[in-house]
Amino acid sequence: MEMVEQLISRTDATYQRWLASVTDDVVADGVVVYCRESVLERNTTYEVGEWLTGYLMIGQEGDRGFFLRCDGSGGPVFWADLGAFGDVDLDGAAPAFEVWLRSGFALAADPAPDLPPTADVYVGGIPIDAVQLLARARKLLGVDWRFGDLRGLLAAQPFLAARSAHLYALRRALAYAPELRPYLLYATAHGLKTVWPTDSKESTGRGRRVDESVSDFSS
Template identity: 65%
Template sequence: MPPTVEMIEQLVSRTDAAYQRWLAEVTGDVAAGATGLSVFCRESLLERNTTYAVSEWLAGYLMIGQEGDRGYFLGGDGDGRVFSSDLGAPGPADLDVVAPAFEGWLRSGFALPAEPEPGMPLIADVHVDRIPVDGVALLMRARKLLGTDWRAADLRRMLAAQPFLAVRSARPWRVRDKLEAAPELRPHLFYATGDGLEPIWATMRRDLLVED
């Protein structure tokens, strides 16, 4: 069912206070410099959330901005984190954290995440490798970070089959951003190239080059 004004207002009321204050002050959509990002005013929220049927594939989230085919969202839990996702993506597992709090994002001028590192592709298959064969707990953390739905019963078999394909057509540079908060997974995630697998974590790539 398409969202109504009342549904949008209910979602707004459940977002964090900093966003609600900002929304009450602006009178039009805000363009964030030359990035192409537009952060919506209150009058645009219903149209944008209806156009992209956000409630159907991302229930409980409010689309607050857009940059091309990428949407920016706040959750209805009030914690203020700002997320982004390709519009029409399957659901919360595909969300990337843009900022830990809307207030900080606002102060930054709605800065967007860093661009891919030089030499790292925009899109590539992501693989898992080098996790110890008894590292089920570590593989479960990789499952959560990558947003996959691997069955718990299959994890030991997957460990024995390393390296294995974890995610097709992923954004390895966004995975690298997530690894900032998951150092234990940095040695174990790789992206595919024509010459084999390359570590996603940049420091590890440099270390391997030194060893070679």
């Protein structure tokens, strides 16, 4: 708790004033911005200082945490995957806490993907030795491939992974699993296309891991 207090004291002045002015968490369109008591509890519970040194978690939206750099610079608000401990890349949520506060803690909307509602989904292009990558695809899709069969599946690419999958739900999941974006494909009349557009400016980087069941993607 003492370490978290020290981090709070090194955040920018606007955030410190706001934090002193609230007694309860502020909820805005699914984003929870912590009051002081929650800041202390959440940073301790998640052991943020162990895996993201010099940052303070100030809020949360599901599995996504929001952070400030504690160097007094008044810099951006970042977000990161709360499931990616030890392997974190930060993405910008707002250019400064003051800007985020003025917006009502709004987040930029994701552009609507140009996808059919459903289609058969395939896995293809994963390097033949990347068993762990295929295991992540297994988890995201919620399929029950046996782990002993994964190497055989890699050798058989592209292979059918899910029939009549709901592509919009899968696209939302891939927003937080960028390592899988090049390898999940859907069937069209002209062949296979990636579910996540390859020319998207969001097609690189790391994000949170998402646990989605196959019922979210398949009818």
